[in-house]
Amino acid sequence: MNISEKSFTRRSYRSKTAGVMMILGVLLILSFLLSVLFGSTGAKLTDAVRAFISGNYTDASLRIILYIRLPRAVAAVLAGAALSVSGVIIQAVLNNSMASPNIIGVNSGAGLAVSIVVAIFPFMADYLPIAAFFGALSSCMLIYFISARTNSSRLTITLVGISISSILSAGINAVRTIFPDSIYNTNTFMVGGFSGVSFADISFAWKFILAGILFSVFLGKDIDILSLGEESAMSLGMNVKMKRFILLATASILAGSAVSFAGLLGFVGLLGPHISRRICPSSHRSLIPISALIGGIIVSICDLIGRVIFAPYELPVGIIMSFVGGPFFIGLILMGRKSRVYDQVM
Amino acid sequence: MIRLCNVSFSYDDKSIIKNISLRLEKGKIYSVIGPNGSGKSTLLKLIGKLRTCDGGNITLDGKDYGEYSRKAFARCVASLPQSRNIPMIRSWELVSHGRFPYLDGRRVLSKEDRLIVDRSLRLAGAEEFALRSVSELSGGERQKVYLSMLYAQEAEYILLDEPTTFLDMSSKFGVMNTLTDMKEAGKCVVAVLHELSLALKYSDEIIVLSHGEIVFSGTPKELVEGNILGDVFGIKAVCVTIDGSNEYIIKEVG
Structure with a gap:
């Protein structure tokens, strides 16, 4: 095979990645539109459009679509994308394919910070994403320092993460018990859901999520190098400690921002990265946008299912995601070893 | 040239590398051999700047390692660690x-x-x-x-930690032949090897480590002729010529 043939094939790989992104983009738009069109009530888009044209802004369908479904659909896409990308980064930094924001306690850290702010400093509710970020970052750093100091195996890191997650979840429950009226809809917050989410709730967080995803794409090449292992990355001239810190801070911003309005939404941080790698095993510069799109699609569709399956009652998206995602993930593991990216060592 | 001058390294108060001095020149293959736990990998990591020595100093082309930025150093010295992840990329x-x-x-x-x-x-x-x-x-x-x-x-200096482990014989020879090509291109190759016969066949110089100290440094011929292999490993090596090239047979001293 000569160089020109290879270059041609490389181009075809690039166009494959672009094709995958385009298809996922279309799927995301479709799932977003379906989220706006359907819900637990019978509000119709045609009625809303008619009311909007005639200037009847008090029309129930228009108000439901504009103030309930639309922010909810946007929130689902944002939370899914943020948690999925956060999962990709955490897996790369900790070299552990079983790590995800909810499993290693990043979500719980953010959740505890949110619970404390809402319960004790309710006047600071506007700063929930910042509190969530610091909560997520504290958990991330705790795991990182334990793994760095003890040179632990991947299994140990996961077990330490589960223990930290358990401790932080106990903290959230303690806050809920002591301040029972502090968090609106606490059950939804604990499993993750978008009930009652408004544009005001995501007005702060969306900027962090967008910036976090763009910054992660920018650091894609560095994540690739880090994925080779600490010593290989050092040998290539990377400042591994600093890069890990920057990446964990980015993962924390993403997870914390999502938790601030979506609650302790789990599983998408594990599912998104694994599906992405199966679809398009590639450099993180491609993997991160693909993972963001897949995360957005998963959460969007699961939220829609939760709203329509027992309408007019709603199931929080976290419950649907566990029901759908659990078997799906087991299927992925049974289907092959391809998803075990960071478990293979030579 | 890489020069180690009285280098020592400890981990958890346990002395791993003790007062080692060494010169590594371009255009040669150096094999580091020794029993398990003798400090071979640690020595390679110190040379590759993956660890920092506690005592002594290491220089590259006359400049102390500390004077090189991470990237400038990586352009001169490349390491291939023994354990590394296998990414799902092409x-x-x-x-x-x-x-x-x-x-x-x-x-x-x-x-x-x-x-x-x-x-x-x-x-x-x-x-x-x-x-x-x-x-x-x-x-x-x-x-x-x-x-x-x-x-x-x-990079001009190539460091490899057990590059032939877990490979079949044909692949082992393939790896060693590539290292020979690198040497002939003027690079300095330093490899930790467990297979003594490969080390003896392909190396220009062999460094034998025991308990963190260099107990021998010299050519394969000098190593085979001396008593070091018997003292350190309890073995002896015999050189035979097959199809015009020197091959080494390892025998337990009993």
């Missing part, structure tokens, strides 16, 4: 990581970088699986890809 992409020390903040490969990656794959004989996923390759094929990455890094 071989070509993995080899392109060897260009990382040369990239600016945008981390974009230039046309020249791409040509170097292509050439590196060709030099290590990995061209045919350039577009296959690294995770799908056999151990021998994968090692060729990692050697291509070392080529792409264009």
Whole structure:
């Protein structure tokens, strides 16, 4: 095979990645539109459009679509994308394919910070994403320092993460018990859901999520190098400690921002990265946008299912995601070893 | 030239490397051998700046290691650790990581970088699986890809920790032949090897470590003729000539 043939094939790989992104983009738009069109009530888009044209802004369908479904659909896409990308980064930094924001306690850290702010400093509710970020970052750093100091195996890191997650979840429950009226809809917050989410709730967080995803794409090449292992990355001239810190801070911003309005939404941080790698095993510069799109699609569709399956009652998206995602993930593991990216060592 | 001067290293108050002095020159293959736990990998990590020594100093071309930035050092010294992750990317992409020390903040490969990656794959004989996923390759094929990455890094000093472990015989010879090619291209190759017969056949100099100290440093011929192998490993090596080349047979001293 000569160089020109290879270059041609490389181009075809690039166009494959672009094709995958385009298809996922279309799927995301479709799932977003379906989220706006359907819900637990019978509000119709045609009625809303008619009311909007005639200037009847008090029309129930228009108000439901504009103030309930639309922010909810946007929130689902944002939370899914943020948690999925956060999962990709955490897996790369900790070299552990079983790590995800909810499993290693990043979500719980953010959740505890949110619970404390809402319960004790309710006047600071506007700063929930910042509190969530610091909560997520504290958990991330705790795991990182334990793994760095003890040179632990991947299994140990996961077990330490589960223990930290358990401790932080106990903290959230303690806050809920002591301040029972502090968090609106606490059950939804604990499993993750978008009930009652408004544009005001995501007005702060969306900027962090967008910036976090763009910054992660920018650091894609560095994540690739880090994925080779600490010593290989050092040998290539990377400042591994600093890069890990920057990446964990980015993962924390993403997870914390999502938790601030979506609650302790789990599983998408594990599912998104694994599906992405199966679809398009590639450099993180491609993997991160693909993972963001897949995360957005998963959460969007699961939220829609939760709203329509027992309408007019709603199931929080976290419950649907566990029901759908659990078997799906087991299927992925049974289907092959391809998803075990960071478990293979030579 | 890399020069180690009275280098020592401890871990958890346990002395791993004790007062080692060494010179590593371009155009030679050095094999580091020794029993398990003798400090071979640690020595290689100190030379590769993956660990910092507690005592003594190491210089590269007359300059102390501390004077090199991370990337400047990576352009001179490349390490291939024994344990590394197998990413789910194509071989070509993995080899392109060897260009990382040369990239600016945008981390974009230039046309020249791409040509170097292509050439590196060709030099290590990995061209045919350039577009296959690294995770799908056999151990021998994968090692060729990692050697291509070392080529792409264009460093003058190449450090390898047990590069032939877990490979079949044909792949082991393939790896050693590539290291010989690197040597003939003027590079300095330092490899930790467990297979004594390979070390004796391919090395210009052999460094024998025991309990963190160098107990021998010299040519394979000098090593075979002395008593070091018997003292350190309880073995002896016999040189035989097969098809005009020297091969070594290892025998337990009993």
